[in-house]
Amino acid sequence: MIAGGFAKVYVYDGREFQRVAAYRAAEATGRRLSRSIWRCGPATAQLPVKSPSPPRSNCDSSYPDVCIPPYDQVGDLDCADVPFRDIRVVGSDPHGFDGRDNDGIGCEG
Numbered sequence: 001m002i003a004g005g006f007a008k009v010y011v012y013d014g015r016e017f018q019r020v021a022a023y024r025a026a027e028a029t030g031r032r033l034s035r036s037i038w039r040c041g042p043a044t045a046q047l048p049v050k051s052p053s054p055p056r057s058n059c060d061s062s063y064p065d066v067c068i069p070p071y072d073q074v075g076d077l078d079c080a081d082v083p084f085r086d087i088r089v090v091g092s093d094p095h096g097f098d099g100r101d102n103d104g105i106g107c108e109g
């Protein structure tokens, strides 16, 4: 491990043991390896790229900015049933969120 650059020689309480010279030589070797702990820099690994939007297969297309389940899956929903306000409504508005004034905004809040 030391020669591989993954461990450090540590002498407890100054009491050098018989093979410490060999361990230190191994550490010098390990420090030169690019993959060793001695060369750790800022993490360069990329986080997984988050998909730009969640799957929308269970979202009603009449409400493109939020995900509201389709009428044919959950039946009628009213504004009190969803955590959104001022929902952009396009098309048929099956839940009737914009039924009051039909201005394209549902559940005005």
Ligand SMILES: [Ca+2]
Residues within 6 Å of the ligand: 076, 077, 078, 079, 094, 095, 096, 097
């Ligand atoms: Ca409704």
Ligand SMILES: [Ca+2]
Residues within 6 Å of the ligand: 097, 098, 099, 100, 101, 102, 103, 104, 105, 106, 107, 108
């Ligand atoms: Ca409206």
